[in-house]
Amino acid sequence: MSDLPVINCCTPLAGTSLGEKQAAGLEAVIKALADRQRLRIVNMLLRADGEAVCVCEFEPFLELSQGTVSHHLKVLVEAGLVERESRGTRSYFSLVPGALDSVREVFAPAVARC
Amino acid sequence: MSDLPVINCCTPLAGTSLGEKQAAGLEAVIKALADRQRLRIVNMLLRADGEAVCVCEFEPFLELSQGTVSHHLKVLVEAGLVERESRGTRSYFSLVPGALDSVREVFAPAVARC
DNA sequence: GTCCTTCATTGATGTCTGTCAATGAAGCTG
DNA sequence: CAGCTTCATTGACAGACATCAATGAAGGAC
Numbered sequence: 001m002s003d004l005p006v007i008n009c010c011t012p013l014a015g016t017s018l019g020e021k022q023a024a025g026l027e028a029v030i031k032a033l034a035d036r037q038r039l040r041i042v043n044m045l046l047r048a049d050g051e052a053v054c055v056c057e058f059e060p061f062l063e064l065s066q067g068t069v070s071h072h073l074k075v076l077v078e079a080g081l082v083e084r085e086s087r088g089t090r091s092y093f094s095l096v097p098g099a100l101d102s103v104r105e106v107f108a109p110a111v112a113r114c
Numbered sequence: 115m116s117d118l119p120v121i122n123c124c125t126p127l128a129g130t131s132l133g134e135k136q137a138a139g140l141e142a143v144i145k146a147l148a149d150r151q152r153l154r155i156v157n158m159l160l161r162a163d164g165e166a167v168c169v170c171e172f173e174p175f176l177e178l179s180q181g182t183v184s185h186h187l188k189v190l191v192e193a194g195l196v197e198r199e200s201r202g203t204r205s206y207f208s209l210v211p212g213a214l215d216s217v218r219e220v221f222a223p224a225v226a227r228c
Numbered sequence: 229g230t231c232c233t234t235c236a237t238t239g240a241t242g243t244c245t246g247t248c249a250a251t252g253a254a255g256c257t258g
Numbered sequence: 259c260a261g262c263t264t265c266a267t268t269g270a271c272a273g274a275c276a277t278c279a280a281t282g283a284a285g286g287a288c
Contacts, residue, residue, distance in 0.1 A: 018157035023150035034148035036137035043132035089234045089285045100221045107214045203255045203264045
């Protein structure tokens with residue numbers, strides 16, 4: 001599982017026939033979002049409006065063990081939706097600009113795109 | 115697992131703090147989309163442009179056993195994304211109008227909505 | 229240097245899920 | 259009616275995944 005490119009723009013679901021391989025790529029990104037705790041993480045990051053958020057802020061909100069929080073963040077990073085930044089002994093996370101937009105576009109109707 | 119209402123409009127992720135319960139509702143819908151075969155089904159339905167599609171058309175495209183195809187369609191129906199219609203001995207499926215739009219709106223940025 | 233804090237990783241465990249083969253139910257056709 | 263077609267459901271099984279507790283790694287404070 002190398003680094004997944006975030007969904008290619010101009011590849012909406014309504015476009016041409018979706019083969020197994022392309023579907024698998026899309027699946028990887030959507031799977032990263034298909035978990036309630038990770039949705040809450042994305043929710044926090046959206047509300048932070050671009051600001052990076054420290055791991056220590058997620059933990060009390062999610063009420064999960066520290067290791068589990070770290071796991072969820074890793075999943076989001078590997079999906080290309082979130083990026084990590086180290087500051088001293090802490091880690092800060094923020095949304096990759098435009099990543100969620102790409103997800104949104106996948107479900108756009110079959111009209112003019114990009 | 116009773117019938118899931120499709121995501122409420124005006125409930126974007128960028129809105130207020132997402133609790134466990136709300137996150138679980140969203141999770142259910144996105145989980146239904148987080149499978150490559152179901153993505154391909156949605157892809158076919160989008161390309162059908164509102165027309166209902168027979169099960170027997172999905173099967174050769176997906177190259178899965180008939181029972182598995184039936185399973186995937188059931189998941190999409192229970193998520194509120196797709197609806198089933200019986201004609202004689204056949205079943206036809208189509209996208210629930212607006213359902214994907216609701217998914218899209220969930221990932222909208224924190225600006226003007228609805 | 230030693231200690232503490234913060235985070236990542238590992239290993240273990242129980243649950244969920246995608247798949248198939250087999251069976252069941254419901255509608256046509258003759 | 260009997261037989262056939264189409265689809266849904268069931269049972270079984272392997273693989274994936276969310277979670278925790280425990281351990282490891284790296285940076286700051288003293």
